Amino acid sequence: xxxxxxxxxxxxxxxxxxxxxxxxxxxxxxxxxxxxxxxxxxxxxxxxxxxxxxxxxxxxxxxxxxxxxxxxxxxxxxxxxxxxxxxxxxxxxxxxxxxxxxxxxxxxxxxxxxxxxxxxxxxxxxxxxxxxxxxxxxxxxxxxxxxxxxx
Amino acid sequence: xxxxxxxxxxxxxxxxxxxxxxxxxxxxxxxxxxxxxxxxxxxxxxxxxxxxxxxxxxxxxxxxxxxxxxxxxxxxxxxxxxxxxxxxxxxxxxxxxxxxxxxxxxxxxxxxxxxxxxxxxxxxxxxxxxxxxxxxxxxxxxxxxxxxxxxxxxxxxxxxxxxxxxxxxxxxxxxxxxxxxxxxx
Numbered sequence: 001x002x003x004x005x006x007x008x009x010x011x012x013x014x015x016x017x018x019x020x021x022x023x024x025x026x027x028x029x030x031x032x033x034x035x036x037x038x039x040x041x042x043x044x045x046x047x048x049x050x051x052x053x054x055x056x057x058x059x060x061x062x063x064x065x066x067x068x069x070x071x072x073x074x075x076x077x078x079x080x081x082x083x084x085x086x087x088x089x090x091x092x093x094x095x096x097x098x099x100x101x102x103x104x105x106x107x108x109x110x111x112x113x114x115x116x117x118x119x120x121x122x123x124x125x126x127x128x129x130x131x132x133x134x135x136x137x138x139x140x141x142x143x144x145x146x147x148x149x150x151x
Numbered sequence: 152x153x154x155x156x157x158x159x160x161x162x163x164x165x166x167x168x169x170x171x172x173x174x175x176x177x178x179x180x181x182x183x184x185x186x187x188x189x190x191x192x193x194x195x196x197x198x199x200x201x202x203x204x205x206x207x208x209x210x211x212x213x214x215x216x217x218x219x220x221x222x223x224x225x226x227x228x229x230x231x232x233x234x235x236x237x238x239x240x241x242x243x244x245x246x247x248x249x250x251x252x253x254x255x256x257x258x259x260x261x262x263x264x265x266x267x268x269x270x271x272x273x274x275x276x277x278x279x280x281x282x283x284x285x286x287x288x289x290x291x292x293x294x295x296x297x298x299x300x301x302x303x304x305x306x307x308x309x310x311x312x313x314x315x316x317x318x319x320x321x322x323x324x325x326x327x328x329x330x331x332x333x334x335x336x
Contacts, residue, residue, distance in 0.1 A: 031225045062242065066218065080177050083328075088177050088198060101176060103198045103221075128218035129242050131201055135334070136174060141199045141219055 036105060036124055037146045039069045047074025047091040047100045051138055054130040065127045071148055072100050073122045079115050087112035089123060089145070097137025102145035111147050124148040171333045173294050174203045178213070178329035182220060184304070186320040193227065193319055195220040202296070202329045209253030211268060213246040213327070235309050236275050244274045246281075256287065263288050268298065277307040285327070294331040299324060 043065060045053070050072055054061045074091030077099055081087055087109055092099035102123045104112040115121060125142030132138040178200030184193045197219040204211045217238040222228035232238040248270015250256075256264045269282040285298030301322045304311065311319045 028226055029224070032223065033225045033228075062239075066239070082177065082179060082198065086198060090176075101199055128199075129216040131176075131199075131214055131216060131243075133201065133203075133214070135172070135203065136176065136201060139176060139199075139201075141216055143199075143219060143221055 033144060035107060035146070036069065036126065036144050037108070037148075039124070041071035041124055041148075042068040044071040045073070047072050048093055050100055050140055051092065051098050054140055055132070055138055058130050058132070062129055066129060068127055069124060070127045070142060071122060071124045072102070072142070073120070074100060076115055076117050076119050076121050079112070079117060081113075085109060087115075089115060089121070091121065091123065094118065098139060099137070100140045100142060102142040105144045105146055108146045115147065122148040122150075172203055172205050173331035174201070174334045175329045175331050176201050178202045178215075178327065180213075180215060180328075181326040182323055183326070184320045184323040186318055189318045189320075192223075195222045195228070195231065197221070200327075200329065202331065203334070204250070204294075204296070204331060206253065206258050209250035211246070211248050211250055211270065215244050217242055217244060217274075235304075235311065241274075241276045244272070246270055246272045248281075258289055258294070261290050272302070274302070275307045275309055279306050292333065296329045296331060297327065299326040301325070 050070070053065070072091060075094060076089060077092055077094050078090035079087065080090070086106060087104040089102045089104065089112065090099040091102065100123075102125045104123075123142065123145050124147075125145030128141045128143050130138065130140050177198060180197045180200050182195045182197075185191075186193070197215050198221075199219045200213060200215045202211070202213050217236050218232060220228070220231065222231065248268050251267040251269060253266075256266065264287045266285050266287055267282065268285055270280070271278050272281050279302075281300060281302070283298050283300035285296060288295040288297075301324055303322050304319075305321065311321075
């Protein structure tokens, strides 16, 4: 009798563990990216200062800022809308080829559509790295960006 | 007099177009490694691709950040960056090549031109020669470039773990789309 009880309880515990594992795997497998608007920035910069950080030491900056949530303030140099309606905002000095390029999360495209060139703006995005070219200047790339209205 | 003017104008136009480089920093590259047995799309898009083309020599160059590829599912993106392409170790990919017979394309004339491109592509620290066909659309001083080709993941030492081997295709389809503008310098 006692043995039967132990087996029954063991089976229940095993079932709970398997169900919990299956639920965790299902959740993890279907996990989407968090909305950047809800994320707290790890670092805040003026666009020109952020570009300079990478120009001075790309390797260290990649380590420090890569995959981090960055808040960047700057002048809008370009508002680019692609053929599928996705927006990219380029921030920085209008006389320079270098910029912080922030591709806007499609959830926030409507807001990006209201952005005008030469205005001051603050964006928040995930830093994916740095591209530098003698001819084309330096660009820090942010993905899944949003327009940040917090002062 | 009129003929001389037309002649001079055509020389000016030819010189100004052929002397120019065209570029974009917002090129788009799609990566699709969906296998027939995959329950979902294994695909990503990178919208921050840099491309420069020299219309005179046909020299063509692409550069992108691997972490710039955006997947719909977070886990897939993490696996792509951490396990497959090792983005921290190999953050950039590039292509350096040439448009074949570039002098046969009349960039002063609006139209659609087929072209062949050959060059070296570097991904995951491995360089391979690729050759592909593409299309250039010249319209109103702008150039749109499109191409697609396949890449064998094993050529770039990208290994897929056995557990998901049948869910990820061994060959990825790469689709390139760039809207190029004249480079003023």
